[in-house]
Amino acid sequence: MGQQKAIKPTTTPPSGDAITFLGTAGARFTVTTQILASGGLWLNLRGTEILIDPGPGCIVQATKRKLRVDKLSAIILSHRHLDHSADVNIMVEAMTQGGFKRHGWLFAPADALETEPVIFSYLKDYLEGVEVLEEGKSYSIGNISFATPVRHIHPVETYGIRFTTAEHTFSYIADTSYFDGLCQSYGGELLIINVVLLEPKPPIDHLAVPDAKHIITELKPKVAILTHFGMNVWRARPWEIAQGLSEETGVKVIAARDGMRFELSQLDNSQG
Numbered sequence: 001m002g003q004q005k006a007i008k009p010t011t012t013p014p015s016g017d018a019i020t021f022l023g024t025a026g027a028r029f030t031v032t033t034q035i036l037a038s039g040g041l042w043l044n045l046r047g048t049e050i051l052i053d054p055g056p057g058c059i060v061q062a063t064k065r066k067l068r069v070d071k072l073s074a075i076i077l078s079h080r081h082l083d084h085s086a087d088v089n090i091m092v093e094a095m096t097q098g099g100f101k102r103h104g105w106l107f108a109p110a111d112a113l114e115t116e117p118v119i120f121s122y123l124k125d126y127l128e129g130v131e132v133l134e135e136g137k138s139y140s141i142g143n144i145s146f147a148t149p150v151r152h153i154h155p156v157e158t159y160g161i162r163f164t165t166a167e168h169t170f171s172y173i174a175d176t177s178y179f180d181g182l183c184q185s186y187g188g189e190l191l192i193i194n195v196v197l198l199e200p201k202p203p204i205d206h207l208a209v210p211d212a213k214h215i216i217t218e219l220k221p222k223v224a225i226l227t228h229f230g231m232n233v234w235r236a237r238p239w240e241i242a243q244g245l246s247e248e249t250g251v252k253v254i255a256a257r258d259g260m261r262f263e264l265s266q267l268d269n270s271q272g
């Protein structure tokens with residue numbers, strides 16, 4: 001009885017750029033109940049791995065999905081709110097192998113780092129460095145560059161991010177109220193939009209579904225991904241909202257799912 005020949009995998013492992021959604025919960029109640037996970041976004045851009053907005057449970061979501069935290073090159077916080085920063089300390093601990101390997105960068109707005117820092121000072125020492133995010137600035141991590149074009153309208157200092165890689169551009173529109181100038185600050189083939197509300201609810205500084213529709217119509221990305229759902233959006237079934245927005249805007253709109261991995265190569269097959 002000969003040994004069975006090793007079976008070659010029929011699918012080649014994904015080699016390109018990808019975004020993994022370690023959670024899709026936004027604002028208080030979907031996060032505090034963990035109806036949805038709240039671990040942020042994990043980018044793998046040509047081997048450079050970057051974590052954005054590690055909310056509560058990020059370490060659980062990342063390890064469960066076999067993502068190697070010690071491979072991260074940087075952690076970026078769009079702002080200091082708990083659902084975006086709660087796990088930053090444990091993620092720095094894991095990224096630096098408990099501080100034994102000084103490694104990686106933290107990017108965050110000044111008010112996440114100054115009066116009441118979201119990161120413990122002893123963990124900050126484990127990092128290669130900390131960079132302060134400011135309006136209109138650009139930054140780089142390895143061969144990836146990103147910009148924080150505009151300060152958002154949100155109770156704490158908040159920025160969205162526009163990424164540029166060798167092959168792709170995409171934007172992450174973090175928490176904010178809608179304002180003129182939001183659209184002109186972002187762009188790219190892919191938009192990731194934090195949509196907490198079904199309808200605008202002033203004075204709550206979050207985007208609602210009609211805001212997302214307006215942004216998508218204005219910017220016409222190849223694909224838009226909705227995430228960071230508040231309870232009412234969740235109850236209204238984000239995938240049905242996305243379907244409706246696809247029909248209304250003519251843009252492919254996807255509702256993120258916990259654990260969803262989006263390969264940026266999908267953009268190359270989408271109609272612009």
Ligand SMILES: [Zn+2]
Pocket residue numbers: 079081154175
């Ligand atoms: Zn917030």
